[in-house]
Amino acid sequence: MRAQVLMYDGIAEMDALLPFDILARAKAMGVDVEPTMVTVDGQQEIAGCYGTRFGGLTAWDPDNADALIVAGGWDVEVIEASELPAQVKAFKEQAGDRLILAGVDSGALIFGAAGLLEGRPATTFKHDYDYLAKWTDVVEARIVDDGDIVTSGSGWLAGLDLALYLLAERWDAREAAVWIEQRIGHDRRGTVWRRT
Template structure:
């Protein structure tokens, strides 16, 4: 009798950041014995913030038992922080999952569902100040593991996140094979990948995204009030 696959439910939504989702999905889908499912509220195409289109495989309401739940981030995560269906799904399914995970501002959605209270967590650097509002302990690391909560930093950290999880669950040999197969050997052309290394660029970024950050904070404050 064949063993049941390790099932990963990956929640997709409009205006998520493409690489937040596709990076972890691609890496995790290469694990033999794992099944990655693209979940949506409906079966309509998901349009990411880069206008890339993805087609959900299954509705949230139809999802099987999940060994891992994953939430990406992006501009659309602010709306998701106040989406009753998504928050109810996360609150109901998280206690039955082996791993509850996110990348980027997907952590804010987990927090809005009450799933990060008292947990160390990472998110996009520009949203770190929002985590404590939702009861989480912000950690400025690429990937943070606290018990069965695994959270990744912004966007490209999703690849590190997925490889770290694979090593945790299936062993380092499996993770290294997948890393090598993907030729994941980052050599960025600029030293501007963190606000500490590029403070002038970070200041410009904060100015450009001030409205989005304020909206996220307001949504987090409303979520925190509901959780109380």
């Protein structure tokens, strides 16, 4: 499973690093997952919302991704004004239905602004429910799994919850997810909404 974590200027550091860490730990345990940090245009360095510099990044590649994890960041008003939603939409269109888009907290707002959530359920950080409701039916759940779009809205630990959910429920690595939960002292909890 090739999971690309999208990095961009203004990203919330924790939202990006937590899922990357969980997936990298799973890889070290022998799980068939390959996490990488990528940028839209191949920019090798970006700055997070607290000024943290991230380097050694590579260009995203829709043809070599099974999942694109899009973390939150920026002020919500900036999301619609940026090119990022249209770029994420183009990435999804190129990759097709096989690609899972996974949104960490306000990452779901990027999907909404891209027009990818019309008629579909999603969740986000609780304080952004009204904003997300412009584009979708908001589900008040920790995880919303709508097939090729999965969103998490549990606040600062949303990246942990999302990555652990993907490992356990979508990528058949339940034992690894449980072991990681025990090691980091964080149990998955809360409501999961999943289309049947």
